[in-house]
Amino acid sequence: MSAFAAVIARELRLSIRTGGDVLTLVLFFVMIGVVVPFAVGPDRELLSRLAPGVVWIAAFLSMLLGLDRLFRADHEDGTLILLRHADLPFWAVVAAKVMAHWVVSAVPLIVASPLLAVMLALDGSAFWRVVLSLLVGTPALAALGAIGAAVTVSIRRGGLIAPVLILPLAVPVLIFGVGAISTGPGPDLSGSALLFLAAISLITLALSPFAAALAISSGED
Amino acid sequence: MTTDTAPKPSFWNRLAHPGQFVALTRPLLWPLTIITAALFIAGLWFAFFNSPEDYQMGDTVRIMYIHVPTAWLSQFVYGIMAVSAIGSLVWRHPMADVSMKAAAPLGATFTALALFTGSLWGRPTWGTFWEWDGRMTSTLVLLLIYLGIVALWRAFDDQLRAARVIAVFTLVGAINIPIIKFSVDWWSTLHQPSSVFTMSGPHMPPSILTPLLVMAIAFTMLFLTLHLKAMHTEVARRRLMALQRQAAQTGKTA
Numbered sequence: 001m002s003a004f005a006a007v008i009a010r011e012l013r014l015s016i017r018t019g020g021d022v023l024t025l026v027l028f029f030v031m032i033g034v035v036v037p038f039a040v041g042p043d044r045e046l047l048s049r050l051a052p053g054v055v056w057i058a059a060f061l062s063m064l065l066g067l068d069r070l071f072r073a074d075h076e077d078g079t080l081i082l083l084r085h086a087d088l089p090f091w092a093v094v095a096a097k098v099m100a101h102w103v104v105s106a107v108p109l110i111v112a113s114p115l116l117a118v119m120l121a122l123d124g125s126a127f128w129r130v131v132l133s134l135l136v137g138t139p140a141l142a143a144l145g146a147i148g149a150a151v152t153v154s155i156r157r158g159g160l161i162a163p164v165l166i167l168p169l170a171v172p173v174l175i176f177g178v179g180a181i182s183t184g185p186g187p188d189l190s191g192s193a194l195l196f197l198a199a200i201s202l203i204t205l206a207l208s209p210f211a212a213a214l215a216i217s218s219g220e221d
Numbered sequence: 222m223t224t225d226t227a228p229k230p231s232f233w234n235r236l237a238h239p240g241q242f243v244a245l246t247r248p249l250l251w252p253l254t255i256i257t258a259a260l261f262i263a264g265l266w267f268a269f270f271n272s273p274e275d276y277q278m279g280d281t282v283r284i285m286y287i288h289v290p291t292a293w294l295s296q297f298v299y300g301i302m303a304v305s306a307i308g309s310l311v312w313r314h315p316m317a318d319v320s321m322k323a324a325a326p327l328g329a330t331f332t333a334l335a336l337f338t339g340s341l342w343g344r345p346t347w348g349t350f351w352e353w354d355g356r357m358t359s360t361l362v363l364l365l366i367y368l369g370i371v372a373l374w375r376a377f378d379d380q381l382r383a384a385r386v387i388a389v390f391t392l393v394g395a396i397n398i399p400i401i402k403f404s405v406d407w408w409s410t411l412h413q414p415s416s417v418f419t420m421s422g423p424h425m426p427p428s429i430l431t432p433l434l435v436m437a438i439a440f441t442m443l444f445l446t447l448h449l450k451a452m453h454t455e456v457a458r459r460r461l462m463a464l465q466r467q468a469a470q471t472g473k474t475a
Contacts (some may be wrong), residue, residue, distance in 0.1 A: 151373065155377060161373060164372060165369040165370075165390065168365040172404035209394070219390065
């Protein structure tokens, strides 16, 4: 097994064995969808108009919530230092961790998203666009989140500051993510929004491991 | 990490020593202040007494002489921060760290001023304090990034380590800002194409262009003066912290 796959396997094993976290995250994601109708009223038409935004905000917050565990535990028990001295270049380790983080924190949300679509009265065709846009857009959130987690890993009380840093940077993901779901008034631009979303995901995935690795190694020595 | 084997210190190397930097740049401070004040007096005189009222907007057009320079600085300061970030990552120049740290609150202030004057201007001309227009929205996001960077500086205990980490984040922001700008434009034209605000742009009469240029230069000089002073303050603050640490250590051993 290559070192890259080993890092991914280790992350996945860890998150399965420590259990609870993933389910809590999904619960949080669904709960936002449950709470919104209480706030805005059970009007189906209004809900289905708000649904794309609500789904994305729920995904946004859930991804940001799980951000802190990306590097923090490994930093505290010293694993991160060992990984930095491994044969595998450190940016590859970070890339592996980002992928594992996406599998652990984004895939459950995508699986749970139909539930949200039903509760928010989205119709059948919009439902598939929700799944597709989350599938295409969440890698960008994971990649940007990795930068936030890497920048704040050496701060002892850095839990809140990473989301504050990442939220403004993630505005494009939110814009195109919602754009890919809603056909909206006027011409249907959801197709091109989805393509832009894919482009942003690919760019951030390609660049963020280097930035995150640089941030970690310059914060640690 | 100082290189003590360097044969003959170049200009940049001499600047790298905080004490040398302060000693070399302190004489600049007064001339800069005087130039800034003179430019402001000239610019404000032009703006208030020697420029015409707009035929539509009346006297409110004079807000432009504050609004446009601060908006220009909001981006210029981020540029300074990005260049300093490269300086601190590539050459590990100590003064680049200090410059980066000193620029962040100034940039946040100028961005906030640009938004504030913009909303004051928007009220009489557009009839609203805030509109989710593309340019305003991306300036707001820029302000949030500035505030995040300021918060990040305050969260670190060790400022030397903080500098390199924040330099990485600043550069990530610099790459991301054009993407944010583009996406926000796409978004706002999608939602409300009718409310796009068009300024007369290049065919501005010279009677308005002159005070605008003078004010832009005045504000830039103001930033340079404040930036230099903030860097000196930061150097002094670090020296104070080092002295306090020393005092605490000797107190413990004695």
